Amino acid sequence: MTELTMAKALNAALGSALAEDPSVLIMGEDVGTLGGVFRITDGLLATHGAGRVIDTPLAESGIVGTAVGLAYRGFRPVVEIQFDGFVYPAFDQIVCQVAKLHYRTRGAVRMPLTVRIPWAGGVGAAEHHSESPEAYFVHTSGLRVVAVSNPSDAHFMLRQAIACDDPVVFFEPKRLYHVKGEVDLAAPLADAPPMGLARVVRPGRDATVVTYGAQVATALEAAEAAADDGVSLEVIDLRSLSPVDYDTIAASVRRTGRAVITHEAPGEAGVGAEVAAGITERCFHHLEAPPLRVTGHDIPYPPAKLERHHLPDLDRILDAVDRVLDRPHSLAGAAQ
């Protein structure tokens, strides 16, 4: 076991992938000499050379579109989009080409691309640097979408994503880049939990809180606070946003009878809506209350000084927990 930041855990995963498989290429803006604006690709150019760690022109559609051509030729490109809000110029290539070429060609063309996206808010960034675009990709068949919440998952899920024969959109919460955790770098990839599985990160009895990414930590804080209040919350880290591991979620909700889903992306047509519907379809007769969502507001990402009002904090989660438990809560008097 090694204590590593998520940034270093990701860096080690990229290094292993490059070393183990000559078809792996790293591509993106500033990924070479600089090592990426978050230093996730630090040192990889020096070790593996400019043929494999490619500083590209500043053109997101170009980065993903040329990665498609490289995949045609047998490569496994790992693309870095510099920030979440800059993935939109590449949206067409991701949803129309990357996601669909395997289907269109009835399996003749594989698109084993990994699109890494430094993601979401809470770091006081400028406009377009804190967005949560995951729902756009979850809605697109042919893509797998994952979001990591700790250094060990970051390491192993990135290696799994690169090894996967399907395209994976890989969300890395930048708020967690410098948070440390234990990573067993020597552990075989085969022993790591599969990328598609959700994980119960804290067992509990009274309600299930489903979340992902940096919000896992907030949900755990809420669970800690609830425990002081005699309420036992089960916290599930989705890990995979597409497909969603409903087996794990439904098993939990059937026990607790109550569910709160929280994420920092806006709620409308978001992952939380999807999960709430999935829970309702599977657990209707076990539910003691409708599943509730606690999400970012349906607004463009607000200015940094106000982002704490946008990001669901432990109090907003606890308020929803009180509501699913039918306990007094701060919205008690409000019209619903």
Next chain:
Amino acid sequence: MTYLPSTTADPGTDMGPVAQVITPDGERVADATLEPWLHEVGDDVLVGLYRDMVRTRRLDREGVALQRQGQLGLWAPCEGQEAVQIGTARALRAADFVFPSYRESGVQLVRGATPTELIQVWRGEEQSMGDPFARRTAGPQIIIGAQTLHAVGYAMGIQRAEALGGVATDDVAVAYFGDGASSQGDVNEAMVFAASFGAPVVFVCSNNQWAISEPVRVQSRTPLAARAPAFGIPSLRVDGNDVLACFGAMRWALERARSGAGPAYIEAVTYRMGPHTTADDPTRYRDPAELERWRGRDPIARVHALLRARGALDDEAAADIAADADRLAADVREVCLSYRTRDPLTIFDEVYAEPHAALEAERRAYAAYLDGFEEGAS
């Protein structure tokens, strides 16, 4: 230093300066740029190009007819553009990889697409021509310009062939696109990437004057070929209705790319004689006189005239070529009429390369639903 736009040539509405070696009357003329790429091209090669163009036109007319008869959902006619498609595609090697748009039926034909493959996309049976690796040709791209980036990426892969344990090759990737596509970000990004990495890729822009109803001047105030040098890519502007000019230009471009000199760009100035697709009505936006003017520049008629004048094509050979084209059309019609739509549950196949539990559950549920109908019916 100030750069001013050149006003020497029209972006495309008329011929302007283009390289030509066969005139519309079928006269062989010399062009200083193209001649070095054409010397050992004899009449036999020209007869072959003629044959391919005749086949392409016959295929195209059959496609339109089948659509009108309700057998195809859509067809994108290429009549008038046979020379650019055949001239450039015939200059390729089998190992080169082609990324075409939806209008390149002639290119697909030259690359060996079967009659089934030629119509299955337009019949709505499949989304692609089939396995792109079988003939190193991607299926028709509908998203305007997207394929140009794929070609450049593929070319970057050629540069790295040895990384995958292969030997260094001089294969080339080719992107086909239209004048409208030249406005797309992807095409411009493709040129930036190609130039920056010196990728072995050839851009073939078929300037057929119209992007549905929009004339070239809506896309550009300069000839399209004039843009490429600003990206660091040399270009040629050729008569796209002159198959030999297209063949020579492509040989120049391919040789550049093969030799490691980097990308090259060809603007082939041509004309789409028919509608944009069978769903389009060009009489709403095109002047009939323009159509007539271009009819006089027909790419097939001029080669026919040249070969006849040289005594390289007698009545018998011409009849043989026509009969061959008719056979292709008959084959296309036959596969079209006998097409059997695949099992509906196969729509769930190959969405993912690896098992995907959610989709598998969806497939089982739909299978059970369909089974219910069969039981009810029996």
